[in-house]
Amino acid sequence: MATATVHPNIALVKYWGKRDRDLNLPSTGSLSMTLSDFATTTSVVFGAAQDEVMINGELATGLPASRVLKHLDLIQPDRAPARVVSTNNFPTAAGLASSSSGFAALTLAALKALNIDHTPAQASILARQGSGSASRSIWGGFVEWRRGVKKDGTDSHGLHIAPPDHWKLNMVIAVVDQGQKSVGSTEGMLRTMATSPMYSAWVSSWQKDLDGARQGILDQDLEMVGRAMEASTLKMFATMFTSSPPIRYWRPASVAIQDEVSKLRKAGINCWWTMDAGPNVKVLCEPEDAPAVADALQHHVEDVHTLGVGGHPVVEE
Amino acid sequence: MATATVHPNIALVKYWGKRDRDLNLPSTGSLSMTLSDFATTTSVVFGAAQDEVMINGELATGLPASRVLKHLDLIQPDRAPARVVSTNNFPTAAGLASSSSGFAALTLAALKALNIDHTPAQASILARQGSGSASRSIWGGFVEWRRGVKKDGTDSHGLHIAPPDHWKLNMVIAVVDQGQKSVGSTEGMLRTMATSPMYSAWVSSWQKDLDGARQGILDQDLEMVGRAMEASTLKMFATMFTSSPPIRYWRPASVAIQDEVSKLRKAGINCWWTMDAGPNVKVLCEPEDAPAVADALQHHVEDVHTLGVGGHPVVEE
Known part of the structure; x- marks a missing residue:
């Protein structure tokens, strides 16, 4: 065991x-x-x-x-x-x-x-x-x-x-919906690959985002990581939206939080959002800004988690 | 004069x-x-x-x-x-x-x-x-x-x-925001052309949507028109979302209305949405369904207009 x-x-x-x-x-x-x-x-x-x-x-x-x-x-x-x-x-x-x-x-x-x-x-x-x-x-x-x-x-x-x-980054997670997602990841990926006219542009344009995010992490440059992350996220959703039938994971609260992050950035708080195959929004920021980010997100959803960078797996007999 | x-x-x-x-x-x-x-x-x-x-x-x-x-x-x-x-x-x-x-x-x-x-x-x-x-x-x-x-x-x-x-179609317009849009159409188009990796896929994939919508109009086939319209709309927004910086016209209420249209369709009402360079949502349907569509949209915005198909220009001296 x-x-x-x-x-x-x-x-x-x-x-x-x-x-x-x-x-x-x-x-x-x-x-x-x-x-x-x-x-x-x-x-x-x-x-x-x-x-x-x-x-x-x-x-x-x-x-x-x-x-x-x-x-x-x-x-x-x-x-x-x-x-x-x-x-x-x-x-x-x-x-x-x-x-x-x-x-x-x-x-x-x-x-x-x-x-x-x-x-x-x-x-x-x-x-x-x-x-x-x-x-x-x-x-x-x-x-x-x-x-x-x-x-x-x-x-x-x-x-x-x-x-x-x-790098002591924080990720503030706004849980828009705890339920099972409407379309599973594998099903969504297969549909995107089969039907989205944007899919080939996604496959030919990721390297720049990855290089940017990697360099940003090595340099501890949050804006560099954030820009690459948002670009990669929006490109992924572009392939989902243009699948047939369309895959739409965004809920109204997801967009409200995207807007909130834009507002926070304009107010001088360095924070950036991402989403995955579901309606929840994750916001990357420095630990000193996490309380302000979490407060702002709590105007939109009840369930907000502020997490740090996790450690290696622990395996025991 | x-x-x-x-x-x-x-x-x-x-x-x-x-x-x-x-x-x-x-x-x-x-x-x-x-x-x-x-x-x-x-x-x-x-x-x-x-x-x-x-x-x-x-x-x-x-x-x-x-x-x-x-x-x-x-x-x-x-x-x-x-x-x-x-x-x-x-x-x-x-x-x-x-x-x-x-x-x-x-x-x-x-x-x-x-x-x-x-x-x-x-x-x-x-x-x-x-x-x-x-x-x-x-x-x-x-x-x-x-x-x-x-x-x-x-x-x-x-x-x-x-x-x-x-064809006596109706378009039900939900006015999410009456204000000037955040990015003008010409500026948005130029930004998309210069920066979106999805732009070339947009330019090489429109003909199918146009042929489908044209045929659907000639045949008075609302589902055919609707599918082409939603596909064209989502592809256009995919190019906007992937521009740098991203162009995001969708507001929370825009997404709520997209969801509402999905719900109406599941309930058997043949209706389809589109959006342009702004947050408002326009829903295409048959006149007999327009009151139900307008009612549903009024749960999300105050200002809803039901319009028909307009006539030719009138020019007078």
Whole structure:
């Protein structure tokens, strides 16, 4: 038996679209910040009477259970029946990145339980095949997920850009809606790839955003990171809006918070927004500005979380 | 002296971007519905003591006045001083298409006052040079604005697709904000052309929307028109969102109304939304559904107008 506690990550430069669906290889590179406080804790024990998956205290069935078990099959094809117990201390599946920490924790706990030696990059490649964004939650701090060019995906994994203590940034999360999103990420990506006339422009224009965000992180230049993040975010949503039928995750409160961030910036507060496949808005700022940002966001939604930069996974037997 | 009364038009397939700025030649074809009720009435008299432009009861100065006078210079380069009096019976410059009726009325009144013989296409070419969308307000009913391919713009003018009585559609307009828009159309187009990585996809993908909307109008097939209109609208906004800095005309109420239209459609009401360079939302539907649509929109904004298909310009001496 082994247990892994892993923080989710939020993409500052976005992942949307796959160059290989089976191997979960992305069409673009991406870059994330690992979050503090929010975490998934997952225990895996092999040698149970039969496969069993508990998620947030309930027996999982259907797709959520089969995705977990299929992932264990990938890590060890001839494995024994397993019992998996996974708990999030934050809302699941509303664009709060629970699948990033979920599949990273599952990967690290299973590798440990099976005593499989591995590098972080090897764990990242396995985690990627469970859920793309999980490839970035193998480290704390700031992580790039290389697009890679190889067909087998061996060069498409996380790269550690900067450790958690490199830069004490804050991310203020406005929870517009806790519910399950209307269109799941994988379904949304496939629809975008098949139908959006803007998709090829997305795939050919991400490198500049990634280079800008990476340099901004290394230089601790929030405006540089923020500009790259907002550009990447809006391009991703442009591909969603132009899919057929259109994918519209924005709610009125999402736009109200976008406007609020513009207003805060005009008032001299250096802050920048991003969103993912869901209506919630995440605002990046320096810790000294986080209380003012959180106050402003609380005019629009009840549920606001201020998080810092999260640490590395913790894995125990 | 001559007076023209002209209805504004709302693009169902959008115009955004210029292939020639001086001649106001568009990068894409577009297609519109002329609105009933809303109108601009413009009188022009040549031989005044000096140039004078009155707009909505006030003496115009600066850019609004010089655009009007420059347009008269275009129509007759060696003209006498002119007095122009123009009045809108609807809000000016908030994405309610006042420049479409404004420059079409100015063109038609000036041509009449000068006794210049002209075809509607010739008037459309002149109106286009005042404001692109004005090229479509030379007719009532449904009008296509051909992109054209000639450098001199002589093939880029309106084409009358169907007369006002062809199809009794309604457009329900939700006025989210009556104020001047944050970024003017020309400035927004130039920024999009210079900075959006999605712009070339927009320019290479409009023909399908135009063909769909045209066929839908000829067949009186609202779903066909609606799908083409929403796709064209969302692609246009995708280019705006991905401009640098981003152009964001959507307000929270704009998104609330987009959601409302989705809800109405799920409830069996055949209705479709569009927006222009501003926060207002226009919903296309059959007349028998207009009261239900207007009721639903009034939950989000106070100011809702239900308009029909407008007639041809009226020009009098």
